[in-house]
Amino acid sequence: MAQNLAQFPRDYSPAPHRGKGDCLCPVCGMPGLHYLSCDFSKSCNDAFAGEAQFPQADIPVHYWRCIGCSYLFTRFFDHWTPEDYARHIYNEAYLRADPPADGSRCRALSDALLNCLPRDCSFLDYGCGEGYVVERLRRAGYDAEGYDPYFGDWADVPERRFDCILCVEVLEHLAEPLALPPILERLLKPGGTIILTTLLTDYATQSNNWYLSPRNGHVGAHSEKSLAMLFPGIRHVSPATHTIGDNNNALDIDRLGRLVTTAVGTGPCHGQ
Numbered sequence: 403m404a405q406n407l408a409q410f411p412r413d414y415s416p417a418p419h420r421g422k423g424d425c426l427c428p429v430c431g432m433p434g435l436h437y438l439s440c441d442f443s444k445s446c447n448d449a450f451a452g453e454a455q456f457p458q459a460d461i462p463v464h465y466w467r468c469i470g471c472s473y474l475f476t477r478f479f480d481h482w483t484p485e486d487y488a489r490h491i492y493n494e495a496y497l498r499a500d501p502p503a504d505g506s507r508c509r510a511l512s513d514a515l516l517n518c519l520p521r522d523c524s525f526l527d528y529g530c531g532e533g534y535v536v537e538r539l540r541r542a543g544y545d546a547e548g549y550d551p552y553f554g555d556w557a558d559v560p561e562r563r564f565d566c567i568l569c570v571e572v573l574e575h576l577a578e579p580l581a582l583p584p585i586l587e588r589l590l591k592p593g594g595t596i597i598l599t600t601l602l603t604d605y606a607t608q609s610n611n612w613y614l615s616p617r618n619g620h621v622g623a624h625s626e627k628s629l630a631m632l633f634p635g636i637r638h639v640s641p642a643t644h645t646i647g648d649n650n651n652a653l654d655i656d657r658l659g660r661l662v663t664t665a666v667g668t669g670p671c672h673g674q
């Protein structure tokens with residue numbers, strides 16, 4: 403790993419001693435204050451397993467806290483290509499960084515969706531991975547599609563609109579977060595719902611800032627304010643919920659409207 407990464411410039415990430423202009427917030431454009439530095443090899447699973455899951459890469463990654471919207475972010479990945487991500491992040495060792503990506507997260511999620519989605523709801527899983535949720539909903543008779551640039555079967559963005567878009571654990575991986583809302587809006591039917599999950603800063607910073615982990619490809623952790631800047635129409639934010647379908651946080655369609663609520667936020671990108 404360290405050898406592979408050595409081909410990246412060592413100054414890929416702005417160092418703390420540089421000027422504020424090197425670490426402007428990719429959400430609101432305000433400066434960031436240095437928050438922490440860690441090694442590229444730090445993974446979310448280090449905190450759960452109780453030990454480092456990857457050898458030290460000797461490549462520092464700096465995270466910053468925006469003084470405007472409190473988004474916690476790194477600019478380390480700013481110039482990475484999809485090939486860089488495929489080689490160094492979403493590779494054969496990725497499950498060590500994120501064990502629930504093996505399907506357990508998707509099983510709980512699809513159970514929750516099947517309990518609440520109306521039968522006539524068209525559905526898109528944006529960032530669908532291997533497509534577990536899509537296949538499960540299709541088997542249940544739903545009009546379901548998926549998109550994920552890192553999985554060949556799902557690499558094409560659909561050219562139609564959907565009643566419901568699921569975007570689970572995607573936002574924290576985006577070096578250009580501002581690019582996502584217009585894409586989702588283009589894919590959403592008027593009045594449709596986006597179910598969006600990402601862990602917010604109060605929880606991301608627990609356990610040695612476990613969520614700020616470069617080896618997972620985690621570019622940042624959102625505050626409620628930065629999330630609301632990206633999605634002005636967001637409703638039903640549930641900061642304490644991480645995985646939809648876990649324990650008591652099943653989706654409740656009757657309480658929250660025609661479609662569903664979410665772990666973090668839902669609603670059209672702009673307005674209601």
Ligand SMILES: [Zn+2]
Pocket residue numbers: 427428429430431432468469470471472473628
């Ligand atoms: Zn900001």
